[in-house]
Amino acid sequence: MPSKRIEILKNILLDLHHGSSPESVQERFNQHFSGVSALEISMMEHELMSSDTGITFEDIMSLCNVHANLFKGAVADVAVADVDQEGHPVYVFKQENLALRSALLRVRRILSNLSDPENMTIWDQLVKGLRHQTKLLAQFDQHYTRKEELFFPIMERYGHDAPPKVMWGVDDDIRDLFYVFQTKLDTLANKADLLSVTTAFETFANEFEEMIFKEESILLMILLETFTQDDWLAIADKSDQYGYAIIKPTQRWQPERQSFVEADAPTSMIDKEQSGQDESGQITTLETENGTFTISFAPKKNKEVGDRHTPQAFGNGYLSVEQANLILNHLPMEITFVNKDDVFQYYNDYVPTEEMIFKRNPSQIGRHVELCHPPRVLEKVKKVLTLLKTGKKDKVTMWFKSDKRDLFVHITYAAVRNAAGEFEGVLEYVQEIQDFRAIDTDFNRDV
Structure with a gap:
């Protein structure tokens, strides 16, 4: 351009x-x-x-x-095959927006009916319907989270780092506006409370509708001009882990893909006997209609994979790589490691993604840790990293109560240092401790 x-x-x-x-x-x-x-x-x-x-x-x-x-009205459309097929991430994304927009209109209609004096006899039924539609509308958070966790990492790899950062910040502002509306709705008791509920809803709805435009007219256009079919396949494969808003794909998107290599074709375009390829893989001579050519060719060797099953010296004993991996995945906590360059390098598989307290996915590996967090918490993240890097603290702990899942979560950020005391990274481990807090005896006699 x-x-x-x-x-x-x-x-x-x-x-x-x-x-x-x-x-x-x-x-x-x-x-x-x-x-x-x-x-x-x-x-x-x-x-x-x-x-x-x-x-x-x-x-x-x-x-x-x-x-x-x-x-508005000036962004050029991008024509890409498959995006209108059932199950394609773009198709699903747009269908969600249609469903969310419909829920938005139904909430607005019910609020209007509640303000009509003639409907006072059905007030309770209308409020019940309002709460139901609001519950459906609340699923926009899954729509946003899927966008942030699956679309944004790929955008950043292609160099589009500004739009994700800006959009994630606006997403969080919209979440806050919805929370204000939801809180006021929870205390709606009579017509006197209706004005504040309606005002809070319209403030949220205005920003929410603007985001739908930004998603479909700007964000998706960037993605369609940038992403490959493999990118979309990877997104489709991981989308179930984050859930959907109101609608779900009714079938899996499977594009038609043409293989250009016959099943019985030789591994090289030139047959070894015809090309003079020796055992090392180097081609020495090649007979063609235009004469004989000498070609030097050293094929790239596949990177050797270490033995994952042979025990080797490991700390105070012996473990194989496979055993170490199994142990990490069986620890009753979610573990994340960010290396000394602030790059997200590892997380364990203690539970499936959909059950994680802090959802992780393979597309996050290799990202700068700041890009893995919403803009609203970046300053806290930077502060924790600075405290651990500088040695002012070896650990930083925090906790919170999740009413949505009835969990009490404890988080530890620990500085990882080598034998010489040099900083190597940060280990985060997250535990659900509700069960521990409920313990009221010294010994479990059922064991």
Whole structure:
């Protein structure tokens, strides 16, 4: 894409950030752009956040809706095969948005009916219906979480790091707005409480509907221009772990894929006997219609896999790699290791992903730890890492009560240091301790 377009787009956004009216900015935008690629928007946001313009992530997040309005009707569509097929992640994502939008409209309609004096005789039934629709609407959190945990890591690998960071921050703001609405709804007792409930809902709904536009007109366009079919297959394969909002895929998406290698074809395009390939795999001579050519070819050897089953010296005894892996997976806690370069390197499989307190998936491996957390907790994460790296603390502990799953969770962040005392990384272990807190005897006589 021409860098000139990126520069013009960036300057327009800079003027907006520095106080120009949305109307004047829109006029300039329309002069230069009859259509804009979602990739250009991603590049522009990256330029703004990484240059010396003084524009911060928080600035972009605060004007996110203004940005989105600027691009409405101008973002170019991307045509990609398969996305309208049942089960494709894009198809599922859009169907969820349709279902969520429908739930949003039903909540709005019920709130309107509650305000009608003629409906006072059916107040209880309407409130019951309102709570049911709100419960359905609350499933948007699974939609957002799947987006954040499966879409964003792949985007970052392709260099699109600004949009995920901004969108995750807005997602969390929307979650907060929904919590305010839900809290007010829980205390709805009579018509006097209705105004505050309706106001809280409309504040949430406005931001929620804006996010649907951003997802479908900007985010998905970036993904469709960037992701490969293998990326979408990986997302489809892991989506069940995070759940869906209101709807579920009724069938698995399986694209038609053409194999270009016949089952009985030789491993090389050139048969060994014809090519003069020796035992080392090097081709020395090749007879063709145009003469004889000497070719030097050293095939890349597969990386050898170590023996996973032979015990070897391991701490104060002997373990095989396989045994060590099994032990880590049987420890009654979720373990995560972030190395000294702040890269997420390992997590164990104590329980299936859908049962994890903090859900992990293989796509997170290799990501910078800051990208694995919502923007709202980044400062806490950085503070913990600094305390452990500098040696001010060897451990940092915290705990919380999860009312949603009736769990009491204890978390420990421990500095990992080698024999010389050098920092090698951070070990996080997460335990559900509700059962421990319930213990009231010294000995389990059933054992």
